[in-house]
Amino acid sequence: MSILVIAEHDNAELKGATLNTIAAAKAIGDDIHVLVAGAGCGAVAEAAAKVDGVAKVILADNVAYEHQLAENVAKLVADLGKNFSHILAPATTTGKNMLPRAAALLDVQPISDIVAVESADTFKRPIYAGNVIATVQSSDAIKVVSVRSTAFDAVAAEGGSAAVESVDIADDAAVSSFVGEELAESDRPELTAAKVVISGGRGMQNGDNFEMLYKLADKLGAAVGASRAAVDAGFVPNDMQVGQTGKIVAPDLYIAVGISGAIQHLAGMKDSKVIVAINKDEEAPIFSVADYGLVADLFDAVPELETKL
Amino acid sequence: MKVLVAVKRVVDYNVKVRPKADGSDVDTANVKMSINPFCEIAVEEAVRLKEKGVVSEIVAVSMGPKQCQEQIRTALALGADRGILVETAEELQPLAVAKCLKAIVEKEEPQMVIMGKQSIDGDNNQTGQMLGALTGMAQGTFASEVVVEDGAVKVTREIDGGLQTVELKLPAVVTTDLRLNEPRYASLPNIMKAKKKPLDTTTPADLGVDITPRTKTLKVEPPAERQAGVKVADVAELVEKLKNEAKVI
Structure with a gap:
């Protein structure tokens, strides 16, 4: 059993979701290789080599992979991945x-968003x-799996000493190009990694009122x-949306403010350890x-909560 | 240019599905079925491109049992020109759907395939990317803006940290996110007109596609239930509970 884990990074830093994915890999087997595909991403490979449980790091450093264009990276993952039993x-x-693009190149039906490993x-x-948890068994020779990071506790970022091996492959499909991106700037923790998440809903009434939540945050x-x-x-x-089609979060504390609780929203936060709801409608789902419900006007409760903390 | 739009028949988003008592599958008997919301957004985007004069013909494709005709008719009522049903009573997994779509793409030669980023039943989020792989087309997934110009399409994508824009050579696959557009309602005259629009039926076998499932669902179960907790009287009690009972702050 050898497992290829695809590292999530921005060419400078290894992202935390990689550590959760390696945790899922460890539940499958112990020969874990990490692929760092990017451009000028040597530091990421060094960081990945230190992660607990990693046997080897494969570094594909080429301008074709700089922006993680799926057309290029999927080809690389399929080429390298055919020698592995699992790609995560x-x-x-x-x-x-x-990942699905890489899977199709390997003629594999991937399994998305797993929350538990039952067996290999x-x-x-x-x-x-x-609303339903399915237990799914794959009959493909290579298992291609994406991992819901909140369902697996991250492995330690330190403690390993894997070798880094560079591969000289430049898969440029030349059908797509990166134009630009607008990334939200924030000093607050990332939503999916934060220990505490405060979310606002329609009850906030406008964007300016979110200032209250930022202060509390x-x-x-x-x-x-x-x-x-x-x-x-x-x-x-x-990028702030929590729910079925947005981000999935599972912090120690989730505070829902002015959110009624549609099932699509609950899908994104119901695995939080402690949930607090503040809503003036006591019938809100x-x-x-x-765990703790406060039936109150959020415009009174949130400022009061901030002063009492 | 011609656009292919894929539409899926799914359990309506308002229905809360439950596993069957024996845990073999979800219980979809007698529940309301609808067009997958993301697919509806895909149809709307194609229709808007047609209204702008960018697109000349919209072909709507669905796959599954005969009843999928209903979802194709919905797409036709929204503005698609003709439909193709790939009819089968067998289970269709995303890889098989992508293979069937590839066969249709080869026949129809659309310049763009627009489809939902995921269906709200399987929540797989795979088919568009897999169609891209099988055809060699570029992919613009999770689109919040689509601009066609000079033989290329610029797609703004919803990504974890914000928005990313990529430029794709045509032909290309685009998968829709929620904020790409707000689908219109079909008018009664258009619903009537849709009944007369052409709808061809084919099968996976006719398309030469092996749809044998690659994964097997061993069981389905409800998620661990969360118990409703307590109502607190005021903010002071909330803070006290969070500090001393839950110990999270």
Whole structure:
């Protein structure tokens, strides 16, 4: 059993979701190789080599992989991956974009977004917005799997001493090119990695009112998220959306403010350890999953909460 | 140019599905079926491109049992020109769907294939990317903006940290995210007109595609239930509970 884990990174830093994915790999077997594909990403490979449990790091440093274009990276992953029994990637937007493409090149039906490893060929994954958990067995020779990072505790970033091997492959399909990106700048922790998440919904009424949540977040070292309703209403940008089609979070503490609790939203946060709901509608479905419910006007409760902390 | 749009028949998003008592599958007997919301956004985008004069013909494809005709008719009522049903009673996994779509792409030669980023039943988020791999087409997944110009398409994509824009040579595959557009409602005259639009039926075998499933669902079960907790009287009690009972702050 040899497992290829695709590293998530920005050419400078190894992203935390990689550590959760390696944890899932460890539940399958112990010959774990990590592929770092990018451009000028030597430091990422060095970081990956130090991760606990990694046997080898494969570094593909080429301008064709700089922006993680799926057309190029999938070809590389398929070429390298055919010598492995498993190929794993984090179920981030980068992983979701690239991995199925690599799987199809290998004629494999991938398994998306696993939350548990039952055996080397059998995995659990949520379907129907998390209303059902399916146990799925693959009969393909190579198992291609994306991993929901919140379902696996990260392995230690230090403790390993794997060798880094460079491969000189430049798969440039030349059908796509990177134009640009607008990334949200924030000093707060990343939503999917934060210990505390505070999310606002339609009840926030407008984008300016999210300032209250940012203040509270800064006091708690929290990340700020939103329901789809708040994003669709234009209060906040889409990368803040928590839910079935947005980000999946599972922090120690999740505070839902002015969120009614549609099943699509619950799918993104119901694995949080402790859930607090603040909503003036005591019938709101969010209260059915909340450990602590406060029926109150959020415009009174949130500032009061901030001063009492 | 010609656009192919894929539409999937799924359990309506308002229905809360449950596993069958024997855990063999989800219980979809007598539940309302609809067009997958992301597929509806794909149809709408194609129709808008046609209204702008960029697209000349929209072909809507669906796969599955005969009843998928309903979802094709919905697409036709929204503005697609004709439909193709790949009919089968067998289970279709995303790889098989991508292979069937590839066969149709080879026949129809569209300049763009627009489809939903995922279906809300399987939540796989795979088929568009796999179609890209099988045809060699570039892919613009999770699209929030699509601009066609000079033989290429610029796709703005919703990614974890924000937005990314890529330029793809045509032909290309685009998968839709939620904020690409807001689909219109089909008008009654258009629903009537849709009934007269052509709808061809084929099968995976006719397309030369082996749809044998590669994965097997051993069981389905409800997720661990969360118990509703307690209501607190005020902010002071909430803070006290979080500090002393939950010990999370």
